[in-house]
Amino acid sequence: MANLLIDQTAEREHDMRAMDSMCINESQKQHKWYYNLKYLTVGLFFGILFVKAEVISWFRIQEMFRLQSFHMYGIIGSAVVVGMISVWLIKRFDINTISGEKITFTDKKFSKGQIYGGLLFGLGWGLTGACPGPLFAQIGMGATVTIVTLLSAIAGTWVYGRFREQLPH
Amino acid sequence: MLEIIKQPWPWYVAGPLIGLTVPALLILGNKSFGISSSLRHACAMCIPGKIPFFQYDWKKELWNLFFVLGIFFGGVTALTFLANPKPMQLNSALVKELNVYGITDFSSLVPVDLVRWDKLLTLPGFIMMVGGGFLVGFGARYAGGCTSGHAIMGLSTLQWPSLVATISFMAGGFVMANWILPFILML
Numbered sequence: 116m117a118n119l120l121i122d123q124t125a126e127r128e129h130d131m132r133a134m135d136s137m138c139i140n141e142s143q144k145q146h147k148w149y150y151n152l153k154y155l156t157v158g159l160f161f162g163i164l165f166v167k168a169e170v171i172s173w174f175r176i177q178e179m180f181r182l183q184s185f186h187m188y189g190i191i192g193s194a195v196v197v198g199m200i201s202v203w204l205i206k207r208f209d210i211n212t213i214s215g216e217k218i219t220f221t222d223k224k225f226s227k228g229q230i231y232g233g234l235l236f237g238l239g240w241g242l243t244g245a246c247p248g249p250l251f252a253q254i255g256m257g258a259t260v261t262i263v264t265l266l267s268a269i270a271g272t273w274v275y276g277r278f279r280e281q282l283p284h
Numbered sequence: 285m286l287e288i289i290k291q292p293w294p295w296y297v298a299g300p301l302i303g304l305t306v307p308a309l310l311i312l313g314n315k316s317f318g319i320s321s322s323l324r325h326a327c328a329m330c331i332p333g334k335i336p337f338f339q340y341d342w343k344k345e346l347w348n349l350f351f352v353l354g355i356f357f358g359g360v361t362a363l364t365f366l367a368n369p370k371p372m373q374l375n376s377a378l379v380k381e382l383n384v385y386g387i388t389d390f391s392s393l394v395p396v397d398l399v400r401w402d403k404l405l406t407l408p409g410f411i412m413m414v415g416g417g418f419l420v421g422f423g424a425r426y427a428g429g430c431t432s433g434h435a436i437m438g439l440s441t442l443q444w445p446s447l448v449a450t451i452s453f454m455a456g457g458f459v460m461a462n463w464i465l466p467f468i469l470m471l
Contacts, residue, residue: 131336131337131340132340134428134429135318135320135321135324135428135429135433148346150313151346151347151350152350153312153313154309154312154313154315154347154348154350154351154354155350155351155353155354155357156354157305157308157309157312157351157354158350158351158352158353158354158355158356158357158358159354159355159357159358159361160301160354160358161302161305161351161354161355161358162354162355162356162357162358162359162361162362163358163361163362163366164293164298164301164302164358165355165358165359165362166358166359166362166363166366166393167289167292167293167298167362167366167368168292168293168294168295168297168298168299168302169292169372169393170298170302171359171393172372172393172394173393173394173395173399174372174374174378174390174393174395175372176457176461177378177382177461177465178374178375178378179457180454180457180458180460180461180462181375181377181378181461181462183375183377183378184375185295186295187295189295189296189299190295190298190299190302191299191431191435191436192299193295193296193299193300193303194299194300194302194303194436195303195435195436195439195440196300196303197299197300197302197303197304197306198303198306198307198317198436198437198439198440199439199440199442201303201304201306201307201310201440202306202307202310202440202441204307205307205310205311210311212310212311212312212313212314213311213312213313214313216314217314218310218311218314219314220316220441221316222443223428223438223443223445223446224445225444225445225448226428226445228426228427228428229427229428229434229445229446229448229449229452230448230449230452231426231427231452232422232423232424232425232426232427232428232449232452233423233426233427233434233448233449233450233451233452233453233455233456234423234452234455234456234459235419235422235423235426235427235456236419236420236422236423236424236426236427236430236452236453236456237423237452237453237454237455237456237457237458237459237460238419238423238456238457238459238460238464239415239416239417239418239419239420239421239422239423239456239460240420240431240453240456240457240460241456241457241458241459241460241461241464241465242411242412242415242416242419242460242464242465242468243412243413243416243417243420244394244395245420246319246320246420246424246430246431246432247319247320247322247323247352247420247421247424247430247432248319248352248355248430248431248432250417250420251319251352251353251355251356251359252355252356252358252359252362253359253393253394254356254359255355255356255357255358255359255360255361255362255363256359256360256362256363256393257359257363257392258392258393258394258399259401260399260400260401260403260404260413261394261399261413263404263413263414263417264413264414264416264417264420265417266417267413267414267415267416267417267418267421268323268417268418268420268421268424269323269326269327269421270417270418270421271323271417271418271419271420271421271422271423271425272320272323272324272326272327272421272422272424272425273327273331273335273338273421274418274422275337275421275422275425275426276324276327276335276337276338276425277333277335277337279335279337282426
């Protein structure tokens with residue numbers, strides 16, 4: 116009985132983590148904090164990319180939702196194609212991480228949240244012209260007032276966490 | 285060379301590079317591409333309360349916070365070294381429509397006529413920045429991810445729930461941009 120309870124808790128914890136891109140497949144290796152600098156470097160290139168491709172432009176997002184430009188569709192579409200091919204290659208050739216660990220994937224579970232939350236997110240995206248990634252880049256490129264938008268997004272995340280049990284999933 | 289980099293990058297260059305973020309993060313440390321989780325980690329780190337949703341070891345997720353910090357510095361770098369001096373080339377129909385609402389400054393990537401500190405307490409400014417931000421954060425977590433986690437990482441790994449989420453994102457955006465935003469801009 117006690118074991119069953121622990122299993123359930125572990126499973127719950129796993130599901131909870133799996134809803135995000137979190138380390139469900141936890142690394143067993145202990146790294147020093149500065150190993151994280153490699154992710155900062157990827158983020159740096161990514162941020163430059165965001166600005167130079169105008170992905171973080173409110174105007175480009177408006178064009179996308181008004182079907183006035185192909186730009187954003189081309190970006191998201193080609194990113195997905197490249198992502199798919201890469202994931203296929205990683206699986207096909209059993210590629211490991213640079214520290215020799217196996218790369219793993221977790222299936223996403225369907226929940227009604229993907230519809231309700233997705234629609235709410237879309238409304239916010241159309242309004243701010245920025246999803247979470249571009250918010251960070253916008254602050255970096257000098258639109259400091261976007262800090263308010265970011266804090267508000269953190270508040271939104273918190274409110275979701277607080278009322279999660281009451282929401283339909 | 286630098287002159288070319290300073291130009292806006294076309295979609296067929298930027299899109300594939302964004303796609304390469306997926307294998308880059310996987311190969312560097314078995315990390316799934318996702319940005320909105322950083323907002324959850326921020327909650328878990330600073331204001332977890334007694335909320336079960338924020339009770340986890342956020343220190344294991346530090347990589348994600350380093351990643352978004354990198355995006356911030358990317359913005360700084362692009363502004364400092366790679367800024368394009370010319371205004372954006374926009375669809376003329378959009379320019380005409382926005383002019384009607386008094387948006388005439390196209391020099392920045394954000395509409396500075398609306399998105400700036402002294403507009404924060406006007407009704408349209410408040411709705412856009414505070415309301416919009418809230419919807420982005422709440423909605424992304426409710427959906428279990430944002431454009432990066434679902435539309436790019438989720439679709440790359442052929443997850444059909446991510447397709448549902450992506451379609452919902454687009455539907456919400458269409459409704460906002462075409463039918464609700466015009467009213468907000470008229471306020």
